[in-house]
Amino acid sequence: MRGKQLVALGVALAFMPATAHAAEQVTVNKRLKDRREVAAGTRAYSVGFEDGRFYANGWHITGEMGGIWAPPLKLADGIWFGLDDDWVGPATKFTSGRGYVRYSYPAMDGLLMQRTDFVPDGRRAVLYGFELANPTSAAKTVTVKVDVHSELLGAYPWSSTTPGAAGNLADVAAYENGGLTFTDRGTPAGGEAHDYTALVASTRVPDAGETGPDHRGPQPGAICKDGDESVPSVCDDGPFGKGAGGQLRYKLTLGSRTAQTVWVAVAGSDQGVAAARKELAAALVDPDAQLAAKIAERDTLAARSVVDLPGNRKLQEALDWGKQNLADLTQTATNLKIRFVDQGKAFPAPVHNVKRATFIGAGFPDYPWLFATDGEYTAFPAVALGQFEAIKNHLSALREVSDDLNANSGKVAHEIVTDGSVYFGANTDPGNTDESVKFPSAVALVWRWTGDDRFRDRLYDFSRRTLRYVTGKLDADKDGWPEGLGNVERTGMGEEKLDNAVYLIRGLYDFADMARDKKDKTNEKWATDLANKLRAKFEDTWWDEEATQYADSLKGDQQVEQQHWIGVTPMEAELTLKSGAAPGLADAENAATALDQRAEDCFSGTDPLNLGLFHTGCEGGPDGKGEQIVYSLTSSIAAVGNGNYGRLGDEEQRRYTDANALPMLEPDEMPGALPEILPSPGQDANIDRCWTCRSMFMQAWGQYGIAWPVIHQQLGVRPSLGTGKLELLPQVPDGQTRVAGKEIRLGDGKAAVEAQHKGSRYTTTTTVDAIKGLTDLRVGATLASGEEAKTVTLDGAKVKKPTVRETNRGVEVSVKTPVSGKHVVVVTAG
Structure with a gap:
């Protein structure tokens, strides 16, 4: 915005996006220099600190995992704003918003200031909006200065790998074309030739600019060494930094009671200057409109799976923010050169090039790439929150990389960096067995929530091969329990891990469910028979009577109990049998004993x-x-x-x-x-x-x-849209009387559920869209174990023969209803 009139003295209103409300933001104002933050889009992100500064942090590449990234390329260590001869900040308040972050700064020279960071989706650029407001009756002319310190560096190699980050080449800086240009061209020792570029410019024409070795705003450029135990605010760079610096300056005149924003973009590419210029130009087209569009996109995500939890408002609020977390972590990388780096010990020629991969990254700042086990767990909240496309893309990318890397063996790759380097999970290393057996379950889960047969069919054969690989290659003693690492990677465990066993049983049943729908009788029978066999002997094999827990591994025939968290997986896994969902693999009595102890x-x-x-x-x-x-x-x-x-x-x-x-x-x-x-x-x-x-x-x-x-x-949303079925069987938590949710995405439609429990009366009210392929809708309630349904009504009419199932959850009482519209089921327990 070149200029903006303030509304009377309501100066703060000038700093709020039009759609922002208190429920859409969360703030903090203490210890800001110790707290990290991220503004993220699908092609770039910015990790800094909540005082508005950029201290070194992260360990994959010592101190370099923060800053400004356009994966697989780091662009810069940070950006800093100043006013005339002074630097702005540190910030006194930090705000997380939907699709943006914001810093409130102390006033300077009578001006109010804040900064808004956001990343337009699809752009390899980060936008920083430095806003100044003049609440006085006199005009003011000031100079805004902007420092940027580059660090053109690939996501791989890391500090401890061979080759390593020590081969990082020096950046070259220039002030040209009204902005800053940083380049890094050459071939590092043991690596590949590259042509990295970062560009910095504004929607405004600068009055001046310069480059030099420093330019870190108010930060002195202190370099910390690997092994130092300093807090981040002491460290401005790490041992591998070879960046360059530059400054841009803009003169502004702020009229009485007006505000202006200086928008600055940091954009870049690992494909040279021309590609970086395209990213920069696109980022600088009307940043205010792009910010509004970004907020609108995130508002759309927020409008899905809207829950009302009067008995636990904190959980309700956290669920809403979880939607934004998954969106922040959804990333896209292009031209991934798939190569197995053998846990950092090799750097061979790539075996394949993946043109494009979209995935839900594991975490910021050190795990912002594609993982198998992370995504297989993240699939559950992704479908529950209606973020179907992200998890479909994640699983598809994981299949493509795994097949390229492992020659279609069925083994799932573990960790894939955004440049295509695969750290772990090749045929030639142990890999993680759990990741292969969880894959069919993730595919089946997405299929059930979306009803997307084409998605299932694309990943069906790979799902079969993952199970065949594990059962054929990783069961040397032929006892049915696979060997290999599971999610717990600790010494002293036996060859066979509990979570691998649990997830293999679940994966076999899930694959059989998909095979049944595809009328693949041979594979359905194989998977079902093996799952039934393993399930029948599960308790005798894994339950440790002395420890009153499930053993977390087996060494030969001996149970090993190290009290790892995976001891809870027999209770956590939900099976899908021919008769429907069966929550929990563990025997109910053993489950209660184990969970009480935990x-x-x-x-x-x-x-x-x-x-x-x-x-x-x-x-x-x-x-x-x-x-x-x-x-x-x-x-x-x-x-x-x-x-x-x-x-x-x-x-x-x-x-x-x-x-x-x-x-x-x-x-x-x-x-x-x-x-x-x-x-x-x-x-x-x-x-x-x-x-x-x-x-x-x-x-x-x-x-x-x-x-x-x-x-x-709690809301009991249990879809199997791939087979045309949907159950809505809520269970109100003990001590509460009501839970509700609406806009729950299911296939091409949605559902709303409200459940009330008062005394012996259970009332479930549902509204379901006309969902493509839905032919069987059942609505009801989940009673406590031991309760009986005395009466059941559907829309006021008595139901003579409701369906009653005793499960580990309790007594599930359901009624078949029309497949769309609003319906009310009342169950009275006797």
């Missing part, structure tokens, strides 16, 4: 802000000393596991959903973001940790423990 102080936190599940119990782990660290994933597994057994009360599911929800709203780092590791007895908060020893401040897979318990378990 809620004790030895296994879960006691801090009211973090009651989550520890990585291991207090006597667990390889050395028996315990790892009392709470991950957002471990708490998710516990939340879902309790939900599968109808344990929704305050000391059951709620303690774990709260464990994930509360840190998003009373944040360790970024408000509204769910971190990878929560402040725990075994690991202090990220804001108290050093510049290279922090976990991710935003991690995708933890949303599993927020969205899935609410949408799937």
Whole structure:
């Protein structure tokens, strides 16, 4: 905006986007220099600190994982704004919004100031809007100066790999064409020739500009060494930095009670100057309109899966922010050169080029790329929150990379950097067995929520091959239980891991469900028979009577119990049998015993802000000393596991959903973001940790423990649209009387569910769109185990023969209804 008239003295209104309301923002004003943040789009992102500065942080490339990125390329360490001879800030308040972040700065020379960062989706550019407001009656003329310090650096190699980040080449800076140009051309030792470019310019023509070795705003350029334990605010660069600096200056005259914005774009490409110029030009076309469009896009996501949880407003708010987290982490990379780098020990010629891959990145700042196990857990919140396209693309990309890398063996690759480097998961390394057996379940999940047969068919053969690979190659003793690493990568465990066994059974049933619909009788029978065989002997094999837990691995015929969180997976996994959904693999009595014990102080936190599940119990782990660290994933597994057994009360599911929800709203780092590791007895908060020893401040897979318990378990949304079926069987948490949700995306339509439970009366009100392919809709309620349905009515008329199923959740009472429209089912328990 060149100029903007303030409304009377309501100066703050000039700083608010037109669509912003309090519920759409979350703010923090303490310890801002210790808290990281991100503004993200699908092709670029900016990771800085909430005081508006850019300190070095991250460990994959020591100190370089923050800053401004257009994957697979880092563009710059940061950007800084100043006024006349002084630098602006530090900020006094930070705000997370839908699709943008904002910093409020102290006034200078009578002017009010703030900065808004956002990334237009599809653009390899970040936009920074520095807004100044003049609340006085006198005009003011000032000079806005903008520093940018480049760091043109690929996402791979890393600090400890061969070749390594030490081969980073020096950047060259120039002031030209009304902006700054940074280039990095050449061939690093052991690497490939590259042509990197970053460009910086504004919608305005600068009055002056210059380049030089410094230009980090108010930051002195302090370089920290690998191994230093400094807090991030001490470190302006790491040991591999070879960037260049530049400054642009703009003269502004602000009239009485007016505001102006200086928009600056940082854009770039790993394909040379011409490609970077296209990105820059597109970014600078009406930034205000692009910001409005970005907010509108995120508002559309926010309008899906809108829940009303009067008994737990914090969980409701966290679920809403989870939609934005998944969107922030949805990334697209192009021209991925697929090569196996053997855990950083090799750099061979690529075996294939993937033209385009869209995926939900694991976490910021060190895991912003494609992972298998992360995505397979993230699939659950993605479908529950209606973000179908992102998870479809993720699974499709994972299939393509895995087949290219592993010559169609069926083995799923583990970690794929945005340049195509595959760190782990080739045929020649152990890989992670759980990732292969979870893949068919993720495909089936998406198929059930979308009804998309074409998606299922594209990934069907690969799903078959993943299971055949595991059962044929990773079961040396032929006992049915696969060998190999699972999600817990710790020493001392036996060859056969519990989570691999659990997810293999689930994966076989899920594949059989897809095979049945495709009338592939041979594969349906194979998968079903093997799943039934393994399920029949599961309890005898894995239940540890002495520990009253499931053993987390087997060494030969001996159970090994290290108290890892994967002991909860038998309760967390939901099976799909011919008769429908079967929540929980574990025997109900053993499940109750194990879950009760996991809620004790030895296994879960006691801090009211973090009651989550520890990585291991207090006597667990390889050395028996315990790892009392709470991950957002471990708490998710516990939340879902309790939900599968109808344990929704305050000391059951709620303690774990709260464990994930509360840190998003009373944040360790970024408000509204769910971190990878929560402040725990075994690991202090990220804001108290050093510049290279922090976990991710935003991690995708933890949303599993927020969205899935609410949408799937409490609201009871259980689609199987691929087979034309939908069940809406809510279960109101103990101690609450009502839960509701609307705009829940299902196929090409949506549904709304409201459930009330008062005394012996259960009332479920649903509204369902006309959904393509839906032929069988059942609505009802889930009663507590042991209860009986005395009367059931549908839209006021008595139902003589409702369907009643006893499950691990409780007693599911349902009625077949017309497949669209509004319907009310009332169940009275007797």
